[in-house]
Amino acid sequence: MALRAGIFHTPYNKPHRTPLEMFEWSLDLARTCDEAGYKDFLVGEHYTLARENIPVPEAVIAAAAPMTKTLRFAPMAHLLPYHNPATLAVRIGWLSRVLGDRYYLGVAPGGHHTDAILNGFDGIGGLPERQLEALDVMQQVWKREPFKFKGNFYQAGFPGPDDMPGYNVEIADNSPHPGMEIAVTGLSTKSPSMKFAGERNYSPISFFGGTAQMKAHWDTWSAAMEASGHTPDRKRFTICREVFIADTDAEAKRRALSSGLAESWEKYLFPIYKKFDLFAGIIADSGKDLTPDQLDMDFLAEHVWLCGSPETVAEKIETLIDQVGSFGQLCVNSHDYIDDPAPAKESLQRFAQEVTAKIEI
Template identity: 35%
Template sequence: MQLGYFTMPSHPPERPLRAGHEWDLQVMRWLDELGYTEAWVGEHHCSPWEPNSAPDLLLAQAFAQTRNIRLGPGGFLLPYHHPAELANRVATLDHISGGRLNFGVAASGLPSDWQMFKVDGMSGVNRDMTREALDIILKLWSSPEPFEYNGKYWQVELPAPSYQLLRPHLRPLQQPHPPIAVAGLSKGSDTLKLAGERGFIPMSLNLNPGYVASHWESVEIGAARSGRTPDRRDWRIVREVFVAETDELAWKGAVGGMMGRTSSEYLLPLFSQFGFRAYMKHHADVPDSDVTTEYLARHNWVVGSPATVAERLEQIHEELGGFGTLLVLGYDYADAPEAWQQSLTLLANEVMPRLQHLSAPLPVAA
């Protein structure tokens, strides 16, 4: 099992944008020093709790301040970017990274963002736009010849050389392209089906582990469409994790810290309005009123001493049937940085060595 990080990035609404940006950079430096293999940065436009509309700005600085960790958007919201413009930006970022870039994409799930960009997410237009945009980006990066693409949402032309000096020239450093990842949240996720169909990295966001188990079914359905055999070692699982020297200290740091506040003031109320409360329960008979931050900490989060956290992660690994990389969900502990740094350190140095015997089953061709 590999260890990585996924940040929305989350910050309390009162945090100045620059201060939140500096916190995210500090965490990236810690992750690199601790040997985390990868980190992903989300994109959102209309959520004061997730205030980063341009993950590549953070990533460009983070690449200059780290040495080994792979970094990427988690992901760019494709309906809100012209594919040709984004293809060129991502190609440039890959060169800046020295080949450490991962390219995460997503269809966008916040209704407020749909409204800002006038995208009909309720009927799935955002997912259709994501597929078309990704097709264009990959074609721009791979086509040896000029072409015109007249799609439903975008028109693009890769022009022939002209005036003896002008020609398309921006291609990624990694060939044929950086690793592509797709994030999914909902049951029967179409984006995770896309991951299976195209052989991209699937990332499952943070709901009840039993619910997340259904995500692999989506990957398999998509893979069957194209005759692929998906590999569970590629599967990334996002999970809230907080480690301290004792279970009591970990509970205090998680529930009593920014993880708990973000849950109580933002994630739990938002997911409840989306009808996701049922997917946070460990059993269908649990009343909605019982699904509180404390409930999530007991049943969904991974909180405790190194021994407790290792035991819980092994249980989740077994429940899901195996996965390749654990992505710790990031929170803003800028007011208590030592607690978050210690949690990341204990996870890397004391928990992960206890889990090295875990491995996802090898894929078996149909």
Template identity: 35%
Template sequence: MELGYFAMPSHPPERGLKAGHDWDLQVLRWLDELGYAEAWIGEHHTAPWEPHPSPDLLVAQALLQTKRIRIGPGGFLLPYHHPAELANRVAMLDHLSEGRLMFGVAASGLPSDWAMFNVDGMSGQNREMTREALDIILRLWSDEPSFEYQGKYWTVSKPEEMYGFLRPHIKPLQRPHPPIGVAGLSKNSDTLKMAGEHGFLPLSLNLNPAYVGTHWQAVEEGAKRSGRKPHRRDWRMVREVFVADTDEEAWKLSVGGMMGRMMREYFLPLLANFGFLEYLKHDPSVPDSDVTPEYCARHNWLIGSPATVAEKLERVYRDVDGFGGLLVFGFDYGENPEAWHKSLRLLAEEVGPRIKHLTPD
């Protein structure tokens, strides 16, 4: 099992945008030094707790400050970008990365973002736009010499050569394209069906394992549409993780630290407004009011000493029949950076060896 990182990126609203950006860069440097395999950076436009609207700016800087780790947006919100412009920008970034870039895509799930960009997410328009945009991007990166795409949302041309020297020429360094990741949250996620259909990397966001199990079913359902065979080694799972010397210390630093605060003030209320708290419950009869950071720490989070976290991680792995990558859900511990760095180090150096035998097909 490989270790990676998934950053929304999350920062408390009082954190300045530059200070939050600098924290994310510091964490990415740590991840590279500790041997983490990959990191994904999210995009949001109207959430003060998720304040970064341009993950490629962070990715571009991080690539200059790291040596080995693969980095990518996790993901670009495709309804909010012209696909031809994004295709060229991502291709250029792949060259700057010298092949370390990953390309995450998402449909966008915040109603406030939908409102800003006049996208009707309630009807599923955001998912339609995502599929159409990705289709255009992949065709622009292909060897198809020229085409005109007349879509529902975009009309894009790949023109033939003009005047003997003007032509579309920008393609990714990695051929046919960088690894594409698709994040999914809801039960039987449509975006994860798309991942299975196209052979993309499925990323399951942090839910109760009982619901995450349906995510692999969605991947398999999508794969059947195109006759593909999905591999569990490609499946990444995002989890809240905090490792300390003892279980008691890990509880104090997670529930009593920024992880608990962010969940209490933002993420759990957000999921409650979406009707998604059920995805965090170990039993459907649990009242919504009981789904607190303390409840999540007991039932969903991977927190504790290295031995405890390894045991919990193996239990999740067995519950869902295997996955290939653990992505640590990122939090801003800028006021206690040593604790977050130590947690990342213990996960890599103490938990990692304990889970080496977890190798899915």
């Protein structure tokens, strides 16, 4: 089996982009990935972030699906504490029935302070507990059996024969398609999300912060899977990386450093990676005696991004597999290439057709 190519459309857009620009770019990107043979297209959900501005991932998914043939879509992730879990369960089930096996679900508690403020919370501290109760409600709704529930955070129910308003109401079947996959993302080395995913047999998606972190994500998830009676499978393990490919290493680096990839790292992602200590593992892998404050764009191109010719990028991925074990999919983190899309589209196409398609897992 070949390594699968996916894309994580956060979308890391320039902050001046309008919603219409981002919507149209999202559809264009989905068509490009579908034609290139990508497996998954993951769409972020954020409410206040000017550089991650897609608050309604299911709108992008519903619009992109008829324009594509085989691409599989997921909201990655619905931030459960910010939704009514019963109605969200119905919307998820309905869309999954529309798309069938071209849809799966990502769930998360929410990790951005400003999104929490918008939704009436003082911060993100209490959100994981709310997520657990929300998931319990959603799973009850999907059973389509009568219940009424009042919990610590939510109240919900599902109507049965005793709840009819004087005449029979036929209840719609908006449960998810059978076997719908659920996935969770992990960021920090000691990610509680990876343990949570393993305990519930959800699939793990790892944001890369070095080989030690990647190995920790796998070890945490697989141990939790086994403890819960499930069998971990490396084909379910997805990692996310920046990728830029051209004919030569020098040309790929030149294009990457003049692209939206470099712009979003320089102006947005640097402080995020410093906050979550994601550079420590990458610096250790590089063998250089540096602090995060000493890193520059050249270091990123050489050690953080998978940047180079198809042969160089394939070699880097194969080295990573040798160091930490195999994984089923590598998702390219999307960036804002709206002003000059051709080099980025070429890179995406070559990644799927000249790199991942030739790496056996």
